[in-house]
Amino acid sequence: MNEIAIRTEQLTRRFGALTAVDSVDLRVNAGQFFGFLGPNGAGKSTTIKMLTGLLAPSSGRMELLGLDFQRDPIEVKRQIGVVPEGMGLFERLTGSEYLHFVGRMYGLDRATTEKRTAELLEFMQLADRQKTLIADYSHGIAEETGAGRGGDSRASDSFFGRTF
Numbered sequence: 001m002n003e004i005a006i007r008t009e010q011l012t013r014r015f016g017a018l019t020a021v022d023s024v025d026l027r028v029n030a031g032q033f034f035g036f037l038g039p040n041g042a043g044k045s046t047t048i049k050m051l052t053g054l055l056a057p058s059s060g061r062m063e064l065l066g067l068d069f070q071r072d073p074i075e076v077k078r079q080i081g082v083v084p085e086g087m088g089l090f091e092r093l094t095g096s097e098y099l100h101f102v103g104r105m106y107g108l109d110r111a112t113t114e115k116r117t118a119e120l121l122e123f124m125q126l127a128d129r130q131k132t133l134i135a136d137y138s139h140g141i142a143e144e145t146g147a148g149r150g151g152d153s154r155a156s157d158s159f160f161g162r163t164f
């Protein structure tokens, strides 16, 4: 694994006259939990949106796991997991169905998806609630399922929203 997981250089995002993210130089090592704190409106979510490919930077560079985001966006997205603030879970699926869906979307084969889903459900102590819809999960369990999604696939990097 590349030693530096996230590196940004002069990362900037403007919305009209407002500079929401101003020339951020970030360096996060692989294997590190990195908390990104700041007051409301400081530009945290905007930065995470750029790092996860949801928003294009106005200028600057981003490198994830040694890959240039602008040059190789699909490969970067294959390598990262995201747990957004709003979760965005499909509530009419069970946790098992949802994790299967995510695994297949990430391009894992069926057997690996089965194995990872079973491991994650076991880890989250949901193995005996396979038929329960996410809509009927408690808030905390839904969050864990979202975290499971972030850790699903081959994701080496996970971005966590504020709930964790």
Ligand SMILES: Nc1ncnc2c1ncn2[C@@H]1O[C@H](COP(=O)(O)OP(=O)(O)OP(=O)(O)O)[C@@H](O)[C@H]1O
Pocket (backbone or CB within 6 Å): 015, 018, 020, 038, 039, 040, 041, 042, 043, 044, 045, 046, 047
């Ligand atoms: N799509 C957008 N269009 C215009 N302005 C935006 C947009 N997204 C964010 N902003 C502005 O950019 C600034 C940074 O917002 P951002 O959501 O990144 O802050 P934050 O640090 O995540 O704040 P919070 O702690 O409240 O979540 C704010 O002034 C916000 O109003």
Ligand SMILES: [Mg+2]
Pocket (backbone or CB within 6 Å): 044, 045, 046
């Ligand atoms: Mg925010």
